Structures are given as structure tokens and as C-alpha cells.
Amino acid sequence: MARAVVTLILCVAFDVTIGKYVFITQQKTWSEAQTYCRTSYTDLAYVKNEIDFGLLLTSSGQNSPKGWIGLYRDPYNPSIWRWSGAGLMTYSFWGSGQPNNYDGRQNRVCVQDDKTWNDQSEDLHFHSIASKILW
Template sequence: LCRMLPFVVCSQVCYFSSPSLGVFSYFVILSGTFSKYVHINQKMDWRRAQIYCQQHYTDLAPVSNKRDNNELQQLASNVNDIIWIGLVRNSSDRTEWLWSGGGAPTMYFWAQGEPNDYYNREDYASTTITSTHPVPLLCHIKHLSTLKKYQLKKKKKKLCIVLVYYSHLITAK
């Protein structure tokens, strides 16, 4: 169930210095940026979902406040399934969680009893969203080897450089 989830939610973040750049009716203000969630109806594991979102948008969706949570709920109101989000366990401190793009969450929306790090294997977060109640879940995924982690970090660094440049090219629609 958790290895290949049917849905992915990417976020597209646009940085603007002036509200006169366009119409923002589909954007939500988050920490001084405009964020747009994009629903991807494809089955993929968390790492593939992360790479897909980073290559085509900005990153996997962060859900760090009630506004994010409400927007995700609205987006997925007709989707009664599990959706990957951009939350990943810190590999150097298993008690901490980080957003895919970096930074620690300021707020969590865990289901009761979670995260419990079942068999020391819960490394990625997903959420089940129905039209009435979002319930965050965690997936039991085997740890990546140290070599794979290093390669992903190295690749991610290159992607981040591209994303910083790309984020300035996005126009509001």
C-alpha cells in the first residue's frame, strides 16, 4: 500500500515583489510567498514523487499550517485515497522531521498515535484526505543505503540551484 501511492501533490511556489504581476485567484499566501498545490494522478513511491515534483514544479507539498491543510483538503475533496506530502524523517535524528525542500515543520497534523516509527521504518509522510477529515499517515519504507542517500543529496543540490532560477520565471495564472 505505502510503497506506490496513487496520488502525489506537488507545490509550485512563486516569489513576487509586486502584486501587479498578475491575477492571484488560484494562489494562497504562505510565509510571504504564493503557493499553488498541483494534484498529480500518478502512482509512484515517495522518492520518485519528490524528484517528479522538483523537476516539474517546486517540490512535494508542504503542509505546515491550517491554511495549507485546508487548501489540500479542498484540492483533494473528491480524492478518497492516500497522497504523498513533502515530509521526511531526518536521517541524522530520527525524532525530527524535515520538509523535502529543507526546514523543520512548525506544526504537525499527525493522526492519533503517530508517528510511532513502526519497526524503525517510517521515513516518509503521506496523508489520507477525505472531504470531511484529513488523517495524516506514515508509510513503512525501507531505509536507503548511505550511498543512495549521498547520491540523492548531491542530485538534490543541483536541482535546488535550478529551482531557485526557475522560481523567478514562474508567472501567476
């Protein structure tokens, strides 16, 4: 019991979230993916650091990791990126030349086959990656 209490205190003190990523094979738009992930899990995936990103990539198993994550461009300040339900972006893994906001419509982010991030139009259909907070 004492060990569990110490673990809980350490997790709270160091902002540790115990959770997992789930790769969703159905292809959806970003908004559809967000709704599905919020209903079935916690939300679209967010990444705080390199360790999180590594765990996210392994969620796809043998599949291509390409899929929506919860990152979107702030509609009021296009230079700011936010996580769906989780605050400002503090870590990124953009592909070469990204984000480029091609045609002024790329306001959502997906992981590419090469395991980098790319801004995309939200009406495209991709797999998605959900986060599920366990504790």
C-alpha cells in the same frame, strides 16, 4: 504600479508564498514522487499552517486526499521531521498514535483518507501532492 510594489513588500515582510497544490494521480514511491514533483512543479507539498493544510486537502478534488507530502524523518535525528526543500516541520496534523515508526522503517509521511498524517515506509506506492510556487 505602486499597489503591486506595496503587495510585494508586504509579501516579503510577512513570509507569504503565493502558490498552489497539485494532486498527482499516478502512484509512486516517496522518492519517485519527490523527483517527479521537483521536475514538473516545485517539490512535494509542504505545510506551514492550518490554512496551507486546508488548501492542500482541496487539491485532491473528488479524489481521496491520500498521498505523499514532502515530510520526512531526519536520518541523523529521528525525532526531527523536515520538509523536502523547505526546512523543519512547525505544524503537524498527525493521526491518532502517529507517528509510530512501525517496524523502524516509516520515515516518510502521507495524508490519510481521514485527512490526518501517517508515517509510512518510503517504498509504498501512493498518489502525491506537489507544491507549485507561483510567486
